[in-house]
Amino acid sequence: MDIGGAGPGAAGGPEAIRKAGLLKTLGPASVDLGDVEVEPLDVSLEIVRGPDPESRRPEWPLIRNVCATLGEQVESIVAAGHLPIVLGGDHALAVGSMAGVARAFRESGRPVPGLIWFDAHGDLNTPDTSPSGNPHGMPAAALLGYGVPPFDDVIGSHGYFDRARTAFVGCRDLDDGETTRFNDAGPHLFDGAVFRHETPEDLADRILHQVAPDGAPFALSFDIDVLDPVYAPGVNLPVNDGLDPDTVRRVLRRFAEHGGMIALDVVEVDPTSDLQGITAELAVEFAGIATGAPIMPA
Numbered sequence: 001m002d003i004g005g006a007g008p009g010a011a012g013g014p015e016a017i018r019k020a021g022l023l024k025t026l027g028p029a030s031v032d033l034g035d036v037e038v039e040p041l042d043v044s045l046e047i048v049r050g051p052d053p054e055s056r057r058p059e060w061p062l063i064r065n066v067c068a069t070l071g072e073q074v075e076s077i078v079a080a081g082h083l084p085i086v087l088g089g090d091h092a093l094a095v096g097s098m099a100g101v102a103r104a105f106r107e108s109g110r111p112v113p114g115l116i117w118f119d120a121h122g123d124l125n126t127p128d129t130s131p132s133g134n135p136h137g138m139p140a141a142a143l144l145g146y147g148v149p150p151f152d153d154v155i156g157s158h159g160y161f162d163r164a165r166t167a168f169v170g171c172r173d174l175d176d177g178e179t180t181r182f183n184d185a186g187p188h189l190f191d192g193a194v195f196r197h198e199t200p201e202d203l204a205d206r207i208l209h210q211v212a213p214d215g216a217p218f219a220l221s222f223d224i225d226v227l228d229p230v231y232a233p234g235v236n237l238p239v240n241d242g243l244d245p246d247t248v249r250r251v252l253r254r255f256a257e258h259g260g261m262i263a264l265d266v267v268e269v270d271p272t273s274d275l276q277g278i279t280a281e282l283a284v285e286f287a288g289i290a291t292g293a294p295i296m297p298a
Contacts (some may be wrong), residue, residue: 002089003059010089010236012270025288026288051128064151068096070093071154078100083263090135090267099156113216114161114210123137135150167190170226192243201251227245
């Protein structure tokens with residue numbers, strides 16, 4: 001899916017990540033359930049970029065359908081005790097994947113997991129605050145209950161996350177309406193600047209202390225554009241001054257040592273902008289590290 005973004009390309013992300021060797025990296029216990037069907041957008045429709053407080057853009061119904069289907073599938077996977085890895089595609093899909101995680105926990109009587117959001121952007125806009133109106137800039141706001149009407153009924157009353165146990169990591173391109181969301185009570189911001197003053201391991205420990213203390217479970221939604229585009233050019237909206245791959249590896253290893261990750265998104269890989277598949281290869285590597293997959297022989 002790439003109809004929630006600023007342009008085409010990310011729809012090829014899942015195929016590119018598969019071709020880069022995801023199943024081999026994850027090992028023989030992994031199962032590929034295939035793609036969620038995305039209805040094509042009528043090419044005759046004009047997508048007008050810009051504020052859309054009435055949520056009238058024609059792609060909304062299609063994105064809602066994808067997220068509703070994906071949410072049901074992820075909820076059943078989590079309820080069965082398995083770890084879903086959702087490939088994308090633009091980040092709007094996280095409304096489905098992450099809401100499915102939260103619902104599975106709440107409906108079984110367990111506390112909702114923490115949420116860690118790696119991204120160059122905050123994805124904390126609502127239709128009222130978004131300068132672009134792009135739906136892929138709103139999934140985190142929807143999941144934290146800030147009010148994104150096209151997504152709210154897809155999430156349902158049990159699909160929301162606790163702002164106090166949510167961390168945004170590597171964000172460096174925040175709109176005015178997004179910056180006001182962060183405070184000491186949560187959600188918590190660990191922007192790119194903090195990585196210049198602390199080791200990745202110390203930062204990972206601080207993030208986990210906020211989101212998943214004492215081994216509590218957490219979900220990770222990972223947008224590959226959190227990396228600097230020098231390392232990961234295959235993205236739709238590159239932002240300079242991003243994280244380097246080694247820093248991300250070290251943070252994800254710490255997360256894996258914690259052992260509480262119960263769901264993973266890997267999104268916004270755009271193979272049309274990539275160079276020799278290096279961005280997809282990083283996505284595969286990071287998925288392997290985050291899940292604690294054993295290193296497979298070449």
